[in-house]
Amino acid sequence: MTIDAHQHFWIFDPERDAWITEDMSVIRKNFLPADLAPVLEANGIDGCVAVQADQSEAETDFLLQLAEENTFIKGVVGWVDLRSPSVEERVQHYAQYPLLRGFRHIVQGEADPAFLQGEDFCRGIKALAAYDLTYDILIFPHQLPAALAFVQKFPGQRFVIDHLAKPYIRKGEVKGWEEDIRAMAQHDHVYCKLSGMVTEADMQNWKQEDFSPYLDVALEAFGADRLMYGSDWPVCLLAADYPEMKKLVTDHIAHLSAAEQAQIMGGNAASFYKLV
Numbered sequence: 001m002t003i004d005a006h007q008h009f010w011i012f013d014p015e016r017d018a019w020i021t022e023d024m025s026v027i028r029k030n031f032l033p034a035d036l037a038p039v040l041e042a043n044g045i046d047g048c049v050a051v052q053a054d055q056s057e058a059e060t061d062f063l064l065q066l067a068e069e070n071t072f073i074k075g076v077v078g079w080v081d082l083r084s085p086s087v088e089e090r091v092q093h094y095a096q097y098p099l100l101r102g103f104r105h106i107v108q109g110e111a112d113p114a115f116l117q118g119e120d121f122c123r124g125i126k127a128l129a130a131y132d133l134t135y136d137i138l139i140f141p142h143q144l145p146a147a148l149a150f151v152q153k154f155p156g157q158r159f160v161i162d163h164l165a166k167p168y169i170r171k172g173e174v175k176g177w178e179e180d181i182r183a184m185a186q187h188d189h190v191y192c193k194l195s196g197m198v199t200e201a202d203m204q205n206w207k208q209e210d211f212s213p214y215l216d217v218a219l220e221a222f223g224a225d226r227l228m229y230g231s232d233w234p235v236c237l238l239a240a241d242y243p244e245m246k247k248l249v250t251d252h253i254a255h256l257s258a259a260e261q262a263q264i265m266g267g268n269a270a271s272f273y274k275l276v
Helices: 023-027 035-041 057-069 088-093 117-124 141-153 175-185 212-222 242-253 258-272
Strands: 003-008 047-051 073-078 101-104 135-139 159-161 189-196 227-231
Touching: 003 023, 003 258, 035 047, 035 242, 047 057, 057 073, 057 088, 088 101, 088 117, 135 141, 141 175, 175 189, 175 212, 189 212, 189 258, 212 227, 212 242, 227 258, 242 258
Parallel strands: 003 047, 047 073, 073 101, 101 135, 135 159, 159 189, 189 227
Antiparallel strands: none
16 A cells, blocks of 8 residues: 655645745645545555644644545544643543544744653653554754654654654755764654655755755665655645655665565555554
């Protein structure tokens, strides 16, 4: 089964979605399952994982409803306030939905570099264990050291790093990111998504070789059994169409065995998120 492990849906709201600025006109509109279904079919993708883009329980409810109505949405990564005193109750509430596979917080937007190590937040992460739920780590490279300390606290928790931790592809910076990402990869309970790369590059003038140093590091560090393909649709449309985004990954892994390619293009997502 070929799986897109990372994409989003939204009904565009300029106030709520203020991060989608006016210069991002291509994504300042609604993106719903009816828009994605033919794209996935045309690109040989069997299903996807819908990931939160807004930090509200309304977002989680919205994605779960879409997943219930569209069988190609195999799982949902939602949001709850993991710092809330009632986090155990809220996690228990969402755990009853079979398509809810995990949660994410937009840590890249947090000013505190030690946000992931906060006592309240860590208590929230502990609440996921009882329901075997995953956690997506969305960070920038400068937050990787804190993320490393974070994942070390929870050796039994399944984590996945979104977008390779957003390396500075536009600047061609590799070294500091590489050291930290290799340290993260030393922990077997941490996976990584090959996603979101095109929007970290020169969005209008990127070329395949811009991504090779980062993909090489990720493949060597995590191996074919802990990487997963994700399009980051529709955000990727700022810099690439769906076939281009997919081709970046498939071309880079073409030298691997068929079994290894199948793992990256769906098998790992299915096992990590326990998709049905």
